[in-house]
Amino acid sequence: MHTIWKGSISFGLVNIPIKLHAATEDKDIKLRTLHKECHSPIKYEKVCPTCGKDVKTDEIVKAYEYTKGKFVVLDDEDFNKLKKENEDKSVEIIDFVMMNEIDPIYFNRSYYMSPNEGGVKAYSLLRKALQESGKVGLAKIIIRSKEQLAVLRVFENTLIMETIHFPDEVRKAQDVPNVPVESNVTKKELDTAILLIDQLTTEFKPEKYTDEYRTALLELIEAKRTGKELVTPIEKEAPANVTDLMAALQASIDRTQPKKTVTKRKKAVTKKTKKNA
CATH class of the missing domain: 2.40.290.10 (Ku70; Chain: A; Domain 2)
Structure with a gap:
């Protein structure tokens, strides 16, 4: 390391x-910027907007803009002192x-x-x-x-x-706009939301979470590189536009509930059938 x-x-x-x-x-995929016509990498040159000419590295200084268009210039000696x-x-x-x-x-x-x-x-x-x-x-x-x-x-x-x-360096939460001061949530809505949280609660296992976008982008790049046809992944179900909060909570609970096993019920029905026979 x-x-x-x-x-x-x-x-x-x-x-x-x-x-x-x-x-x-950082595992972000780095993409280069190319000229569309010839696929040559684009260069970003340092040009002075006033003089209209290229500026070399040794001609560049650092400065702090304390007000619009006004600067305090700092040189290497200032930084070395600090x-x-x-x-x-x-x-x-x-x-x-x-x-x-x-x-x-x-x-x-x-x-x-x-x-x-x-x-x-x-x-x-x-x-x-x-x-x-x-x-x-x-x-x-x-x-x-x-x-x-x-x-x-x-x-x-x-x-x-x-x-x-x-x-x-941390901005004040009080400066965030449109945050409601008081809650007008009903007890039923709160209880249902907590039930949904309980159903979605699990042990944190970081290895089960992956960057799906990065994986898909790498697969796309490899497919284009090798000329293979990329299989389109199955699209995720889009969230329904539910305006009723309770309806949305209940639908979420129904979706996350574990599937009930019908084995015991089948056995009970079988026994009852045999007894009647």
């Missing part, structure tokens, strides 16, 4: 040398909290952590302490010149770090 970062975990006076590995991977001030490559645990206190909206990316040379015992100690306490570490780390807030926890006997958004 590729190492993307080397540093250490620190909490109190304890220091654990570690390596960071991406825990997830980098030196924050060059300590450590995951500094600043607090320990309960995992259920952190809403999933904060979570961003996941990274596996492995012990670097000399860090095996301290790594095992932190892992065991987190398992026994039932808590997670709240930490700060700088990755690619950006300070990140992160959670350290145990996943399948491996320390995992999950970067999380800072509070000011």
Whole structure:
């Protein structure tokens, strides 16, 4: 597994040398943009709209637009200064909290952590302490010149770090338009909805969920590549346009109910027939 970062975990006076590995991977299918006429890949060139000429990489600078058309230009020296001030490559645990206190909206990316040379015992100690306490570490780390807030926890006997958004990066739910303040749901509707939830409740097994669109797209690409005829999949039943909420709930319950076995009933009818004979 590729190492993307080397540093250490620190909490109190304890220091654990570690390596960071991406825990997830993007499996989106990358499609190129071609010229329809000759199928040549399209190039995206950097052109200045004012000068009307191509701009080379060494002629480009970064800037912050603080108001429309007004910029503060930042050069390499500015970034290098900030980098030196924050060059300590450590995951500094600043607090320990309960995992259920952190809403999933904060979570961003996941990274596996492995012990670097000399860090095996301290790594095992932190892992065991987190398992026994039932808590997670709240930490700060700088990755690619950006300070990140992160959670350290145990996943399948491996320390995992999950970067999380800072509070000011999460938009307020109160700003979402048209959210009803009060509920006008009847008890019958609520009971029926809960019954439907109960019928659809199952144990979470991640392996049973697949990206159906990606699979279909890959099959389409392979079929076009090899000149084979693609079999059209059976279309899923479209949801009915039911405006009556109770009717929709009841129809959903009827659809998700397990099929009743008629074996016992058949046996009962057979016995009754024999007795009458």
